[in-house]
Amino acid sequence: MPHQCTNCGRGFEDGSQEMLSGCPNCGGNKFQFRPEGADSSPPSEEPPEPPEPPGGNSTVAKTVGKTAATVRDIVGSDEPPAGAEPADTGDASGTVNAGSTDAEDAAQASARGDVVSPDELPDHAPEGDHQFDPPAADSAPSVEPPADDTQDRPDLQELREELNSQFESVKVLAPGQYELNLMELYDREEYIVALQEDGRYSIQVPEPIQE
């Protein structure tokens, strides 16, 4: 379940349309990206790694902790995007199976239902590639993908990539080429202040003391 409601912990499949109108359980509108294999503990339990600022108030500490965890999940994950099949993720209760969601449109169901063959995948994509990192930037930031890369890609592959990227706020296609998800950028409490060539970015977290 790649996405999880940060309020009640309910899980959602990648591309689930239910999330778009808020969590059906609690109405929450903040979701955390949780790649398969990542710790599936509920978001109320703080991850141990991010140290809480000493003396800071708990809300801010939580926000910073969550942000750090989210960024770590996004940047550190080695989950290949093509591996996010619904059948692999039906283990958690409360998980919405996107394949059977009535509200899902045919294109999404078809994109998720079919699997591309390995020879359809671009050759240069590293095995540990993640949707957040640009294929070329992960291993060699200065190398750009061939110009006709996107044109030659089969429709299904394109659809899948679009689905995978729809919850990312900024997708780095190559150095100097970006796709922006405006709703994600608008919805985030923290905001991006600096992009880096390797696909990572620096964010500004909410200030602890508001005037």
Place this chain on the structure above:
Amino acid sequence: MGLLTNLKDSISRAAASLFSEEDPKRIGIYGPPNAGKTTLANRIARDWTGDAVGPESHVPHETRRARRKENVEIERDGKKVTIDIVDTPGVTTKVDYTEFLEHDMEKDDAVRRSREATEGVAEAMHWLREDVDGVIYVLDSSTDPFTQVNTMLIGIIESQDLPVLILANKIDLEDSSVQRIRNAYPQHETIPLSALEGDNMDEVYDKIAEYFG
């Protein structure tokens, strides 16, 4: 925040409370790239304060960081309206450095410009979330207004219940069609203007006072 800025803020707040009941409203100038946002911001700032806000250019994404001009006092019918103008980078879903290569730019510069523009859009979207009290949405009336970005942004603005004024800019161009914008967003009033030529600015100021005063 520095002592001087604090002091300046206190003084302007005290002054504002003498003459008006509220602090200046912060008005974000939003819209797609090359709609004429900076030209409009400069026109307003020059008309009422004598200063400019930032450089204008025909190359898209000239404005890559939000720029603010504070305490712009607009006088309408003997009444003063004070606003802070925030000129924002053009909002778009794709930024590609190759677009800038056509404008005689070196690749390194184009890539940097592209990165800065993306950061700027992220910043502008964040500001829209909590830092503006109203929006002036600028559209180039010579292009099709019915785009994903425009629809999404206007939708966000509506969902925030922010007052929004839609401006159909560049009416000096031959291909301009104000009606096309009115048809696309019939729920809002559309004001035609040419920020470059200064055409119809009186009506724009009337509406700014009406919407944000």
